[in-house]
Amino acid sequence: MKKEQLMLLLTKQIADELRCQPDEIDRHEGFQHMGLDSINSILLLDFIEKQTSVELNPMDLADHPNISSLVDFIFSQINPKGDAG
């Protein structure tokens, strides 16, 4: 999977969790600011694992708190050696 592809999937999933449209989601806006809380995160983390096989924990979302940095982090877990992307 390419980063851009995962970015789109996550945007759609988060929009779905927040009951809004994907084009209302800003990739650089903080999750907390968007209104994504620890309850919404449960399914988001599960979705990420199903899509990428990367198992994240709830603290990873807090440490990488927007779509853009989260996707970078997921890719660093898929390919720890490189892919500065």
Place this chain on the structure above:
Amino acid sequence: MLDKGPYWQPLQESNFADPYPMYQALRENDPVHKAQTGEWVVTRFLDVTEVLRDKRFLAGHRQTWLERGVDHLKNRGMDFQAIIEAMSTFILNMNPPEHTRVRQFISEAWVNRELEATVRNNVNALLENIAESEFDIVERYSTMLPTRTACDILGINVASHQEMKELGSAMIKALDPYTTLKDFVRINKASKDFIEFFTQQVHHKISNPENDLISSLIARNEELDGKLTTSELVSICIFMFVAGEETTASLIGTSIFNLLQNPSQLALAKSGGVNMSIVLSELLRFDSPVHLIGRMADADMELAGKAISKGEIVTLCLASANRDESMFENADRLDFNREQKRHLAFGYGIHYCLGDWLAKLQAQIALEEVLRKFPNLSLSDQKIEWRPMLAVRGLKRLVVRAND
């Protein structure tokens, strides 16, 4: 020196193995720390004590969070209702006046406290079965003793103590501050199995009362004005089993580990040169089973200069408080000769552990007897594994040498 962190990384692999350097960094740099996940993390002895003493900090936010989670997941077509039912009457999540009423009910029903013979019987049965020169003391001993004792107290015959223990381990995860969907699945499965098992037991004992805690809870309930429902009694049974089993298992395993790591203190304990109750108290202070408990602020308030808003969550690190240098000199040293002071291993205030005496009784006999049977007990070269759990920390695997 102010190291900028991030200080709070409890899910990092190295912190499962040893969270104490992280706690120390927090105590020294930011003792009331706003975690990246939004909650406050409190690590100093006096601050932890202050929160536990203050009635404006309420218990039970985990229960509320789980209820919200279960509702949310229900809207997405997943059913985890069993978790809420299983935990409905866990006193550690309750507040006065309900907490006072149910805690008193349990205390009054728990009449048979002469348990030394029961514990000795279980210790002997477990030790008799160990003939190997190397064995996993967690699997064979430290987790099995409290499981057997809890079953004896409740008066339940189980097909497999191992299975009961595994249900307990799955259930205790519900108290951790961070929960994934996989955790929900596992906790829900354990909840269902526990509910089914204890519902049968309660029904059976209603018509066949015996001299055990479940029968006693049923009888006492009959005398109450506002009777608890069967579902609430079942939840109390689950709580009594899990709370007694998981924490004591952790205490015994961790204590054996710490003794074997500290030969001079082990020798001192074995020589009888120091009273076993002091040994136990220091082992509890040094590495307590319950690491984290949570509270929710019910009003805006201030703690160590930080403004805590109403509704915010406070995570109290009991194990960190017990290593606070300002309370305990050379706090990172296991020292049976240190000055005896109050520690927070069993908590403080209205939620103070109901079974502290039983945990100490079991740990004391367990340690004495295992060291009597294996006077040269030592750590093996095999890898030590900790469970990936935050609220109640304990070993997953500790292979020891019987004679060396």
